[in-house]
Amino acid sequence: MELFVNGESVKTECSTIEQLISSLGFSPDSVVAEVNLKIVKKENLAGTRLKEGDRIELVNFVGGG
Amino acid sequence: MELFVNGESVKTECSTIEQLISSLGFSPDSVVAEVNLKIVKKENLAGTRLKEGDRIELVNFVGGG
Amino acid sequence: MELFVNGESVKTECSTIEQLISSLGFSPDSVVAEVNLKIVKKENLAGTRLKEGDRIELVNFVGGG
Amino acid sequence: MELFVNGESVKTECSTIEQLISSLGFSPDSVVAEVNLKIVKKENLAGTRLKEGDRIELVNFVGGG
Amino acid sequence: MEDFLRIGNIRFSSRLLTGTGKFSSLDHIPQVLEKSGSEMITVALRRVDRHGKNRNILEYIPETVTLLPNTSGARSAQEAVRIAELARAGGCGDFIKIEVIRDMKYLMPDNAETVKATRMLAERGFIVLPYMTPDPSAAQQLEQAGAAAVMPLGSPIGSNRGLETKEMIRIIIEMSHVPVIVDAGIGRPSHAAMAMEMGADAVLVNTAIATSGDPAAMAEAFSLAVRAGRNAFLQSMPAKLANASASSPLTGFLD
């Protein structure tokens, strides 16, 4: 399945957003996800299924002033 | 005829705005007039007739920074 | 006997500088004395005898910045 | 004859201070001379004779603030 | 060498704008204009005073001087537009200084309403000079809205405290594509010179001239200071140094 993660094309076998986050090496706890411009709540990460062509944003907190 | 000049009630016999300005002691050249919120051009002061209850603003230039 | 204490004439029966200080209401511990422009050490206050016409300065510490 | 001009040894045939100044390429008008720590007045430049070993200072005006 | 200030379609030789407020007598105005060489002067607009003297301030201003009516008294963009239209109908030309002020203690202009007023008046063909609180982003917005120049304040109007907002004005000057005229708070000739040295295109001085003991002499002083600061800016002044640098030779006298 092909997705667009943070603007780049990614091919994946993951079926949920939570799996995708883990497969990229992040802890789902530390990442916020948007699927097709809608924010996914933490408690829904495991239940949100991916579809071909989904546009996904994954962001996390970094240092800032 | 009763008019409202700069917010105050004024009784007058004048029939034009130009006459009104002169009757108040001003030179029509130095005053700008609004009748019922519409500005009266200088060249129309003589031709603008007054009607009962007109709301008239008369302003002029003063010192300012 | 007449002395000059801090510029003012004073009549006294005291025979030593220590007695004079006490008689004026001060503790000898808290006052520094000059007799005829010579400083009297603390330990000599009791032994320094007064003579007619001595010029005495008595100073103490006060608030200052 | 050997002189010391501005701290440096100079051999010269000049017999007056005025000649010395000219021989060094300066106009006597623009230079002030000291011979053995005494200032030579302008009018005495021509009449001041040099002697072996004289210590001479020649100064002039330069830019300054 | 020619060094003109251009605003709208007019070229000005003088970079000192003056004002007509606060004079003890209107008779000072022609002398101030003459001594200062100022070519643009502000006026305000108010309801006629039916019970006072009716002296026409415009009679004190030579025809060669550009009038810059202001919108003082406006509390909103809408009111500023109304005042501007009345001023234009009064024959004062197309120049307008926008003032929209709601804060009656420090008299700081409201930039948001001022941007709106600038857009509306530029669309109606005015040459718009907005008076503003010195905020670089707002200056950009005024420029985009059609301002012919921007007029950031140096310190609160009439306070004579000089360029308290200097660092903001410096950024505005650097970013601006239209002339920057420092207005308000310029109380001394040195303030005016400093603004010009920083690269301001002009300054507006009213209170410090009008309330001085001799307005014409003070106007001339400001005029000299503006020329001094402008000339220095054009020559690009030497840099400030952390240490000293001798102006005479550094050697000991007989070393």
Added chain:
Amino acid sequence: MEDFLRIGNIRFSSRLLTGTGKFSSLDHIPQVLEKSGSEMITVALRRVDRHGKNRNILEYIPETVTLLPNTSGARSAQEAVRIAELARAGGCGDFIKIEVIRDMKYLMPDNAETVKATRMLAERGFIVLPYMTPDPSAAQQLEQAGAAAVMPLGSPIGSNRGLETKEMIRIIIEMSHVPVIVDAGIGRPSHAAMAMEMGADAVLVNTAIATSGDPAAMAEAFSLAVRAGRNAFLQSMPAKLANASASSPLTGFLD
């Protein structure tokens, strides 16, 4: 109205003193004097340069301008006296600017030696203008020692940083019975104007003129600024206010 600066027995119309140091070419000097109207200019004295060009700096200075030789290079009062006598023998007249400096980094004058030199030179009939670190007590001592004027520095020489010592200079001006000439550190016309507005009797500017791209134009700029500041001082400028004070009527437009 006449407003002269009097030093020694001479009256000066100009309150801008200039210097001859640091010019890229001596040819700038006559232009600087002409454009600035300066009537007094400093020179230094050094051993002749036997291997360089021998251009006589005095030829660049018109006879009508008063020469003010300085004692730069002096490390003590004694040396200052020697230099002063040489300068007088050179036909420069009786004016002398005392400089005694031991600190070779910030070039701050040594006030204690300067007081001594002032006393010695005043007794020898010189018109003495001592350059000083701005200390009010030292200024009093210089005056008592016979100084014809005092010359406190604004900031380290050549630094162009302006009046960093402003508050000390203000006290010196208030206390002084002889003219106060602010010397050193004046890098911009606004600095010169500010000194004059504070009541300084004159300023001396050298580096900022000599090292600018166009010395004659910069000299003129400083001259304008000095006149601006002086005029403002004479008019007694209006006070600074804590709040704003409207220059247009404060009422809403149609209130």
Added chain:
Amino acid sequence: MEDFLRIGNIRFSSRLLTGTGKFSSLDHIPQVLEKSGSEMITVALRRVDRHGKNRNILEYIPETVTLLPNTSGARSAQEAVRIAELARAGGCGDFIKIEVIRDMKYLMPDNAETVKATRMLAERGFIVLPYMTPDPSAAQQLEQAGAAAVMPLGSPIGSNRGLETKEMIRIIIEMSHVPVIVDAGIGRPSHAAMAMEMGADAVLVNTAIATSGDPAAMAEAFSLAVRAGRNAFLQSMPAKLANASASSPLTGFLD
């Protein structure tokens, strides 16, 4: 005596806000928080770095410290709202520092967009702390739009130049009904103390701590300075005097 800073529904004992940007190592953060006693700290939000280290910054911040995510990177109110919602979904709570910046040189916030963002986010239940260019009218508008505090800048972010906008901030403090937190440009403890002495409710310091040789020691220094300035403000400091006023008896010693 208790002297709390209240923002939203939270009471803070510390009036020093810190930030997480620019540290050479995240390991400094817990020490900085401990030494400074800071109870609120900013973080930013960015796309995950798929190729870098994945260290979770939140792990360096104790639970007792309130997180203040910022909307850095936003060029418009709309983008700021999107970032704020992502931050809240990330479990950071309801506090949000709005930053909307279009000027990439001086990084001055855009007040007009910031007012819009404040209104939108306040309506969505955020505790909104807008970072702003210090314009008193804009501060009023932010307050009316629902800001829980306003954060005017002292000088350009990261410049360490202190309170260049002091006089505008003074007016904002006087007019404001919500806490005023001076943000940006505070480079030295004396700057922080001065802000607090003027009546600011808090300051935010990031660059000066994070880029110092010993961030924890510098954080402690700022914390001391904030307390010093706050205490002095609460005691209402004595006034500045034009002349001197002796601290010892003024008489001569034996008069």
Added chain:
Amino acid sequence: MEDFLRIGNIRFSSRLLTGTGKFSSLDHIPQVLEKSGSEMITVALRRVDRHGKNRNILEYIPETVTLLPNTSGARSAQEAVRIAELARAGGCGDFIKIEVIRDMKYLMPDNAETVKATRMLAERGFIVLPYMTPDPSAAQQLEQAGAAAVMPLGSPIGSNRGLETKEMIRIIIEMSHVPVIVDAGIGRPSHAAMAMEMGADAVLVNTAIATSGDPAAMAEAFSLAVRAGRNAFLQSMPAKLANASASSPLTGFLD
């Protein structure tokens, strides 16, 4: 890490010196010392007041605090020596703060007499701390005369105007081989912090503490500020920048 101030043969942990002048009640003094941690405090000497209360000020000062009697009232070096000897005979130890003042309006110390007094008192075995007008050459002379520290003033005594002489003090600090203690004019904690950030070794604060509403609280505020400034100095604060430098990543949020 230990960071002591050493004067004479004594090590001080605190870099805040206090004074005993101007308190509404002497009962404040012990609290001020306790809250500030100050370890050295000034006192003055005067003829006993035969008609007033005879409270011994020394009873309000713990034995662990070093007494620093001043020579206030002295108009010459000779008088200063006499006062110093009386103070020593009074059991106050060898420390002496020299004050020689002739100017009764601005109370500026007379540096020339102060140098003389310093030499005389150092030869008599005193630990001499001269109060001075900030002149770098005079500071050098004081050091050579045997001063154990130098005490340049920030602004006229009691004026609370802060470091008006900052640039002169900066040079004195750079050149000095003995501790530099900024005395006089420090009216706010931010002034004290600034002096310490510049590298001053200590500050003396009297008026601002003694005349505040709550002297003990104000003393604590100054103590915090001194520590803040000292710590920052030791960490070498980051430099000031001409432009901005982002503390959050500079990219747009989703770039």
